[in-house]
Amino acid sequence: MRSGLLADLSAEGAALDELLGALAPADWARPTPAAGWTVAAQVAHLAWTDELALLAATDPVAFAARSAGDPADAVDRGAAEGVAAPSAALLARWRAGRERLADALSSIPEGTRLRWFGPPMSVSSMATARLMETWAHGVDIGDALGRLPHPSARLDHVAHLGVRTRGFAFAAHGLPAPTAPIRVELTREDGSSWTDGPEDAPQRVRGPVLDFCLRVVQRRPRAALALVAVGPDADRWLDVAQAFAGAPGRGSEGRHLGGTEQHRAR
Structure with a gap:
């Protein structure tokens, strides 16, 4: 089951990547429904969170150091720092981070628990949360571009x-x-x-x-x-209903950390 889930996580990222790869540079500055967040900020957030998930999977000590403090503040900082990069560099960063995370998750032994912002998570729970967040922020990006959400088996x-x-x-x-x-x-x-x-x-x-x-x-x-x-x-x-971490109602703001305590789904 885990291999199929990881394949679906990769496919969800690829679907959003296809949309982003066709954008003109000006499109990255389009506002999304998340107040104050552009398309670039949405991608920067995904890149930042994938990088944290990679640390959780490969270096728990480094993850603890980087995730210290208020998670909400860290989310905003991660998005803001990513937006400062050119769109091509940001897209390349997200692509590389997704690939490294997929490789790391696929090599972790069954039964391993990963540190995160709440209690430790299984690999399947982490992958499910990353898929959910990739899709949710993809909806935000699609809304900014006038694209309706496309239902898939994922x-x-x-x-x-x-x-x-x-x-x-x-x-x-x-x-x-x-x-x-x-x-x-x-x-x-x-x-x-x-x-x-x-x-x-x-x-x-x-x-x-x-x-x-x-x-x-x-x-x-x-x-x-x-x-x-x-x-x-x-x-x-x-x-x-709320399948993401954070305070109630924050989903429309696009600021949530997929995979904290409530994402122990599998």
């Missing part, structure tokens, strides 16, 4: 993470996590289904996989999505 990983982080999402909003099971029934673009939870659960969430993923990364308001909730816990979940 969204299964984002949906998985969205479900596994339900308890965290409630806690982040100061709410108790529901104890009753919730059935999730999502439809892929090809008409097939992605499901989670007991078939006989009275509470349910239904809708397109793409819409569910956009909601759990908070890239679209609930009212704009074709998601249906049955039951009070399911309904509240769609209000607070």
